[in-house]
Each structure stands twice: as C-alpha cells, then as structure tokens.
Amino acid sequence: MSATRRQILARTGGSVAGIAFTGALSELFTGSAAALGRGAGYGPLVPDPAGLLDLPKGFRYQVLSREGDRLRSGEGPVPSNHDGMAAFAGRRGRTHLVRNHENAYDGRIAVPTARGLTYDPAARGGCTAFELDGRNTVLGERVALAGTAVNCAGGPTPWGTWLSCEETEDRTGDHGYTKDHGFVFEVHPADPLRTGAVPLIALGRFQHEAIAVDPRGGVVYETEDAFDSPFGLFYRFLPRRPLGGTGSLRAGGELEAMRVPGVPDLSAVQEPGTVFEGVEWVPVPDPLARRTPVRLQDYGPGGITHAQKLEGCYWSGASVCFVSSYAEAADGSAADHHGQVWKYEPHRRRLTLVVVFGPDTDVRLPGEAPDNICLAPGGGLMVCEDGDGAQHVFGLTRRGEVYPMARGAQNIGTPEEPAWGEFAGVTFAPDGGTMYVNCYTPGTTFAVTGPWR
Template sequence: MSELPANAAASATRRQLLARTGATVAGIAFTGAVPELFAGTATAATHGSGGYGPLVPDPDGLLDLPAGFRYRVLSHEGEPMSSGQGAVPGSHDGMEAIRGRHGKLHLVRNHEIRPGDGKPPVPAVERLTYDPTAGGGCTQLTLDERGRLLDERVAIAGTAVNCAGGPTPWRTWLTCEETEGKAGVNGYTKDHGFIFEVDPDDPYRSGAVPLTAMGRFAHEAIAVDPRTGAVYETEDASKPFGLFYRFLPDKPLGGLGSLRGGGRLEAMRVPGVPDLSVIQEPGATFEHVAWVPVPDPLAQQTSVRLQDYGAKGITRSQKLEGCYWGGGAVYFVSSYAARAAGSAADHYGQVWKYEPHRHRLTLVVVFGPDTDIQLPGESPDNISLTPHGGLMVCEDGDGAQHVFGVTRRGAVYPVARNRLNIGTDEAPEYGEFAGATFSPNGRTMFVNIYTPGTTLAITGPWH
C-alpha cells in the first residue's frame, strides 16, 4: 500500500497535500479516453448510467453493497490458518485469483508487514522463508469449484513490505517488496527490495528465491507482456521520486523459475519530460520513448533511481502504483502528485499507456475533483480489469473508503464501502481496500480490507 513521501510532514494526508494548492477534493471524475483502459476486455452492457444502484447499509456494520449483492468473510487477521502454520497475518494488500489444478482456485495475498508495526507477521515456514527477521510475505487461500474455502497457508515468508505485484502468463504470482532495506537495517539479515515468484499450486517448488536481476528497489506492481515476456515494474519511492522499468529476461516466457535466469533491467526516459506530473492533458503522446540500462540493478552502493543515467537524465513520477497489461499495451498508475511533497505539478491520479511496439507513451486518463460528495474518491491505487468489461479501482485516500467501478463511458459508481470504524466516533477512520480481483468465471469479486486484515468474497448480479 502506498505511504506518504519521506519528505512530507508525518501528519500530512493526501488531501492536505493537494489542498495546499488551493484545490478542493470532493469526489472523483475522469477526463480522457476512458475506453482506452479496457483494451482487450469484453464489452458489457451498462446498468442505466452505470453501476448497480446505491449502496445499502450493512446491518452488521462491515461492508455496504448494492441491493442483490452479498459478501462472505473468507479470512481475518489473527485467526488460525487451517494449515496449522500459525495465525493469519495482517496488512492485507495486493492479491490475485489464479486458476489451480483440478478445478481449484488460489487467492495469493500479499502482507505489507513493516518492521515494528505490531501487525501479526507471516509465520516462518521451513523452505519458504527468505529472511527470518522479516515479517512480510504471502499467504494463499484455496477454494473449490463452489467457492468454499479448502485451505489457508503460507506461500512465502521472510520478505518485507510486500505491497503489490502481478500474475505471470504461466499462472504464478510475482510479489514485490516495497522497501530498500539492506542487511543490518531494521534487524534484517539479508538485503531486501526484490521480487519473488510464488507458485500457488506448490509453493515449495518456487521457494523463497529473490529475482535479483529484476532489480533491488521499492517495487510496487508488475505486468508481463504475454507476447515478448518483458516485465514492466513500477517504483513507489521519494527523494527523488521513482522510475518506470522494464526487465528483458534472458529466458522469456520460460515458465516457473525462468526469471531467475537473468536478464537486462532498463528505466524509461521520455524525451524532454523529467517529471510525468507536468503533463496534464489527456491524449498527450510521446514518441521515441527510450529505455536506459540500469548501471547496478542490485543497488549495492546507490539506489537504482539515483544512479547515473547520463546527461539526458531520466523520467520520474510520484506514487507509481498499479500496473496491468491489456490490448497490446501496458498501463500504469500514478496515484497522485503534490507540489507540497516535491512533485513538479499537482494531480489526483493519472493512468498512462505504453505501447512497446510503437515506443509510444500516452496519458490516457486524469483523475480530478467533482461535486458529488457521496463519492469522496481520489488517489487510485490497485486497479483491476473485470471479466465484464469494466474497471475496479481501490481507493487509497482519506475518509470513507470505497471500491469504485468505472464503465467504458467513464461513469463512476460505488461498488463497496468499508463500514468498520477503526477510529473513534469523533474521528472515524476506515481501512482502505486493496487487491480487488475476480474469479475466472466472473461470478465473484475478491477484495481485501487492509486494516484490520480481512479478505472478502462478493457475489451478486455482476454484468
């Protein structure tokens, strides 16, 4: 999950940072070619102006949903896992539904455990633990054809600050460490900041092996080009802001373990654009995007984003987060940008599209304030395409927390609202959503509440 830049005041919220520019954040809106976001997905009819109707208050005070929808709690932090390996860890973050063998479905779930945060850690398991002093990692839930929970267990342990990641074409999960902590820092015995591969059918086959050639930095998410095997990676970092990368493996599309075989890590350079936040007009296009070799992917002495990329410099962006592949292009998200945090310009969220075969980058959509106070959304984080031709956005802002849907026509509608107040009556607070993902048959949306860590299955008249 994202965090405030290190050079921002600890008490500053995203809204406060943006408010310093004189803007008012009241709702969510889009400008730009919204249908671009759904490239390569099915087309579905919309319900009226979009959405499933107003949210109905949950009498149990957990999750408001539209009429006709219902939820089940699959897992909650602190409860014992059925595997007997320990308690369910906290800080539920990125997640993917991956089809398994014999009709089973695996939910591979990240846990963004930070040193000293007091959250239940991922239990250390022999042969699945990278660094026993780190509390992050992945767990996985296995469901049968009817959606019943069969098993819950550790998939990888001993990693740190596992934020997001992404699936591979060969049905594994790449989990990303959003940290640059080295051995000796925070009690770690090994360097962190890597990507690890998880095989949900048999986690012991993948083990706990860092994919070192893919770089050591504050990873956020990845997307794999299913034609070439190139892996695109976002970096959520500050002082200075992060970069957008691609990894060209020596064994592209080679299946489980092939990414251990090495490759070339490169960073994106957009000619004449040192900071993506200055681009504000949807449809703005840049040809001849260049990829510059990363001098030292392991960042042995200098952070990857601080290394020497030549006289032409490199392109940065604040809050690079979600990343996905669709329609022959990779899409990536800048959650927000604020001058008060050191960015060159302000925005409430951008979605960019890079077309590898054309070496072309386009600003597709810009998020912005609107007047509907019932939709207090900004700072898009996890973004996922649905089997029904829509988009789901996990809000990562302040105040009420929603999962929003977006239609091809750009209509924004609420899908779910977290009603569990973890603050006080005077100062309510709600855990953000993360990891929205659909079952392959499109009948169930799975999503996490970050705090307290909760995984839910939502069913209903999806269309």
C-alpha cells in the same frame, strides 16, 4: 478534524457523487473489456448490518479470512496488512488465491516462518495462499512466502504464478534484517515449495510496487513507489528466457528505466490525451543498488523520468497501463494531481496520459488516490481507493461513468472521527463470478458475489 463529505456519505449511506475521471477511457480496455457495461453500476450501496462491507442490493460477501484468526494449516495466526492479490484457476473447478502482507519490521502480526519458504527469518512480511471450491468455501490456507518485507503489490505471470514485490530498500543490518531487501519473489499458488523463497535479483532492488507481464514476449514492466523525491521510475525487464515458465526469471536479463525525452517528471503533464512518441529505455547501471538507489543513479545527459506514487500496473491487449496514485508539489513533485493512468504501447514506443482522477470541486470528495486496479471480466475497471475518509472500490466504465461497488464499513477511528482502512488486491475469479478484495486494516479478505453483468 471536521467530518468530510465523504465521511458524511459513509455514515448516512448516501450515494457517491462528484467524481471526475477525464480522458479517453476506451483506451484502457481491450478484448472482452471493450464491450463495456450498459448503464453505470448496480445502484446505491446498502449499509451492512454487520458493519463490515457495504454493497449494492443483490450482492453479498463472504469473509474468507481475518487477521488474527488461525491459518487453516495450523502454522500460526493470519498475518496483518492484507495487500496485493491475484486469483488462479485450479483443478476440478477450484480457485487458488495468493495474498500479500505488507508487514514492515514493525508489522502487527507477522507471516509465520515456514520451512523452505522463508527468505530472512528477521522479516515479517510475505504471502499466504488459499484454495477455494466453487462456492468460495476455504479448503486450505497456508504460508506461501515468509521472511520478506513490505510485500505491497505485484502481478500474475502468463504461466500462472504470482510475483510478490517488496516495497523497501532496507539492507542487511537495518531493523535487524539478516539479508538485503527490495526484491521480487515468485510464488506458485498451488505448490509454493516449487518456487521457494528465492529473490529474482535481476529484476532490481528498489521499492517495488506492481508488475505486469507482456504475454506475447515476456517483458516484465515494474512500477516503483519511492517514498521521497526524486520519486520512482517505470521499468522494463528483458528476460534471457522469455515466457520460460516457473523459475525462468531466475535466469537473469537486463533491467531498463523509461526516459520520456524532455519530461523529467510525469506529474507536470496535466492534459488527458497527451501523447509522447519515441520513448527511450536506458539500461540501469546497477540494478542491485549496491551504493546508490536505482532511481538516483546516473542515466547520462538525458537524465531519467520520475513520477510520484507509481502504483497499480496491468497488461491490456497490446499495451501496459500504470497508475500514478497522486502527486503533490509540496512533496517535491513538479505539480499536483489526484491520480493518473498512463498507457505505454511497446510496438509504437508511445506513452499516453489516458485518465486524470480527481474531485469536481472539492478535494475531500471521492475519487482521488487510485491504487490497485484490475480489469473486470464483464468490462470496465475496478479501482481501489487509497485516500482520506471513506474508502471505496469504484467501477469505471468505458464511457467514463463511475459507480461505487463497495465501501468499507469497519471503523478503525472513533465515533467522533471515523476512519476506514484502504482497499487493496481487487481481483476476479477465473470464471468472473466472484470479486475478491482485501481491506488493509483490519486485514480482511472478502469474496463478493451477485448479479454481475
């Protein structure tokens, strides 16, 4: 395969250009994120002499953890496939970091089983948790959830826990599993034994990706990254005990799927600013998918609305935003796109296509396949890229200015055909002074500090 322009830029240290983000970016930011950066970015990326992570001048990184190293707890090696992550405030200025490991049945390094924290001993995924001091020194690193499968993303709750999502529909007996998978698990960042390894079955059994919780009423929004057509759905869960704190989601509730009347596939919508009023929510007939996957169940004459590669999800002000990473008609989608960000306003039952990602003229340029997204404390978004060629964390301002914040430098290919692992799990410390981010392969967790605005 010939080198793409992205690969050439990565090898030469050139700046990233040619990204198109079209739409009303200001709609994605509220509160502290409304007053966005003055000038885009922090300058060009500087090649890292150590060959790990390229950053702008003035920024530096610490490697908190790498796959294959020993966990500080002594429970075994650091698992592979570092994915979704969130940071939580601890006591005495400390930070707790919870990290997913998206190990399937053939994952390279499994999450070690741990007493009281293991759901299915035959499964290799789960979560690990760090305790960091104010200088990002690792004070502790341990298993927080084990025996789960394909823990991709998730999301934090208003009461300070992490919801870890299994991106699979495998059943008992598949790949030697002893239990059904495809659930959400709650993880307490400081004391995982408080939450244990209990599936939140009322939130459904499907290929979960990410979650966002409405802090006003406790409604949980969920994305589904289904692997084949017809693709995943966008869900909301109405808990019986809204905002009840740790363990409250075990009390059950009602799972519903989003229906946009007349729109069976969101990929068919191509124009930023397109608005749909009167969005409907339809009860899921069988949330546990005992016989039929949730996305394929009968939702009545109006059908249901699908979308390919539903990934990142976050709450902003009075709205929930979610990402469709890409769509390809060849895979079964209605149309092609390089990434969309949608905004749903619950109080108005209104859905808006806010942003369309993509290269200006060349599909090989950066800017396609947005995955994990987080709000930056100083304003704007940080976007993890999951496409071909060089992999970046991009910053995105309210005015639509795009800048490279980080670039992976660990070549997992060959000198002739280089390749780089995707970024995942971007999140910020509670005080906003550190950006944490994972390289998926080889599994590496970075803490990035510098002159944040």
